[in-house]
Amino acid sequence: MSHLKSSWREQVIEFSKDLKLPSIRKYLEEQVKESALKDASYEEFLALLLQKETDARQETAKYNRIRRAEFPYKKHLEDLRIEELPPDAQKGYKLLKTLDFIKEGKNIILAGSPGTGKTHMSIGLGMKACVEGYKVWFTTVPLLINRLKECRAEKSLRAFQNRFEKYDLVIADEMGYISFDKEGAELLFTHLSLRAGQKSTIITTNLSFERWGEIFQDPVMTAAMIDRLTHQAYIVNMNGASYRMKETKQWLEQQKLV
Incomplete structure (x- = not known):
């Protein structure tokens, strides 16, 4: 079972690389642990992980707009x-x-x-x-x-x-x-x-x-x-x-x- 979990996580990491989602890769382990402690639903886990990716992208876009100005x-x-x-x-x-x-x-x-x-x-x-x-x-x-x-x-x-x-x-x-x-x-x-x-x-x-x-x-x-x-x-x-x-x-x- 542990091997299966590890395999799923490895696949998530690979998918995040292919889809260029670095924050999902960065925060995956942290979010898994946090959601397990809270007994969060799958939907909540996914939403919070995607939110981290969105927040990071918005911050990067803001930084780039200021730099290009x-x-x-x-x-x-x-x-x-x-x-x-x-x-x-x-x-x-x-x-x-x-x-x-x-x-x-x-x-x-x-x-x-x-x-x-x-x-x-x-x-x-x-x-x-x-x-x-x-x-x-x-x-x-x-x-x-x-x-x-x-x-x-x-x-x-x-x-x-x-x-x-x-x-x-x-x-x-x-x-x-x-x-x-x-x-x-x-x-x-x-x-x-x-x-x-x-x-x-x-x-x-x-x-x-x-x-x-x-x-x-x-x-x-x-x-x-x-x-x-x-x-x-x-x-x-x-x-x-x-x-x-x-x-x-x-x-x-x-x-x-x-």
Whole structure:
């Protein structure tokens, strides 16, 4: 009888290998012992074992979504000090963290002075989206333009375009820190326009819309870009005291006490 049990377990192990179910293989013995102690039914035993496999797969998928998003660093919404955000961001925080804007295919524009939490908030929203099963990609606007130019030169722009359109959320950080040439402006306009009204994009910028002409250097394209990006978008005023400056001052004060 013992030999028969051993044989069945060996077969389960082999089947789990063939079916690529590593967690069933990993937890089989543990679950057999636990179910025996509880005198659990066969159905309960099987359900609990399959649950472990499902949980492990979901955790792996979440990890992979975060890895593929290419965040420069990990920041969570919970790490934000809400009371120190600019007033408009404090008001919009509860609404944005529901991620309803992704379901609705709406954009978010976080516009304001440096150091006020724009990038942190965008990464936090992106991380939460990954956890909830959305496909996310983070980039800076200068890096995105360079990538688009490289793809055009390598004749792989269509393949990139197909991937770009499928992300549930694209975060384009640092709009306005560097101006770009006509080719870059046209490529950026074309690709962001593809997502307009369909998929969500978060733009962070240190420039007011009146100054976007400085980076696009084409009044017609500037107007069209603003119109596409802001249509039914959530525009959050991020002007306020710098987070980073506060942290630097606190650090300097601590050094004096040492």
